[in-house]
Amino acid sequence: MSTTERGRHETPTERWDRNWVDIQQELRIVQTGTQILAGFLLTLPFQQRFSTLTGRQETVYLVLVVLAVVVTVVALSAVATHRLVFRQRQKHDLVRAGNVILLAALIASALLFSGTVYFVFDVVIGGAGGIVGGVAVFVGTAALWTALPFGLRRTARDVDEAHERATDGGSDGA
Numbered sequence: 001m002s003t004t005e006r007g008r009h010e011t012p013t014e015r016w017d018r019n020w021v022d023i024q025q026e027l028r029i030v031q032t033g034t035q036i037l038a039g040f041l042l043t044l045p046f047q048q049r050f051s052t053l054t055g056r057q058e059t060v061y062l063v064l065v066v067l068a069v070v071v072t073v074v075a076l077s078a079v080a081t082h083r084l085v086f087r088q089r090q091k092h093d094l095v096r097a098g099n100v101i102l103l104a105a106l107i108a109s110a111l112l113f114s115g116t117v118y119f120v121f122d123v124v125i126g127g128a129g130g131i132v133g134g135v136a137v138f139v140g141t142a143a144l145w146t147a148l149p150f151g152l153r154r155t156a157r158d159v160d161e162a163h164e165r166a167t168d169g170g171s172d173g174a
Contacts, residue, residue, distance in 0.1 A: 016091040023078065023098040030074045030105050037116060038068035038113065060119050067115060071108045077101055105146065114138035 010018065041064055044050055053061065078101045085094055118134025 004165070013091070020091060020093045020098065023095065023102055026102055027075050027098075027105065029153055030102070031072065032110055034068055034071045034075070034105075034109060034112065037112065038072065041065050041068055041116070041169060049123075057119065059082050060115065060122070064112065064115050064119060067108060067112045071105055071112055072106060074101060075105045110138060110141045110145065113141060 008015075041061070044061065056152025078098045081097055081101070082094055114134045114137040117137040118130045120130075121133035
């Protein structure tokens with residue numbers, strides 16, 4: 001079903017512009033959360049208790065700092081890409097690349113969030129608590145970030161099928 005048939009009357013260029021604005025807003029949200037978390041991580045070495053970390057905990061900490069930087073750099077790559085293709089009439093390419101960039105940033109963010117919970121729980125209550133906390137956050141994030149969207153996709157498909165039956169003069173069974 002085309003976009004126009006769903007009630008949105010826009011040109012392909014307007015649709016690409018709208019999609020790019022959506023991606024920009026989503027990247028802002030990812031980047032803000034990541035920057036707050038990165039700021040938290042960067043303050044830890046200046047805390048007295050930091051010197052009591054085990055070698056493994058220090059390694060996990062450093063991996064988390066690098067992961068926070070990776071998320072930030074990946075998210076900012078959409079900005080850099082936009083600057084380099086600005087006024088080149090490549091908005092459609094930019095939206096496609098922005099989608100991939102955003103998905104990569106979300107995956108890295110899920111790892112960063114669960115890793116941070118693992119690290120904090122490990123330091124506060126021990127290794128088993130860290131594993132349980134980290135896995136719980138990762139599984140919860142994966143469920144919310146995949147099951148919910150896939151459920152909504154199915155709903156949208158069902159709505160499309162019902163709309164098609166209604167416009168063909170058929171009944172949707174309701």
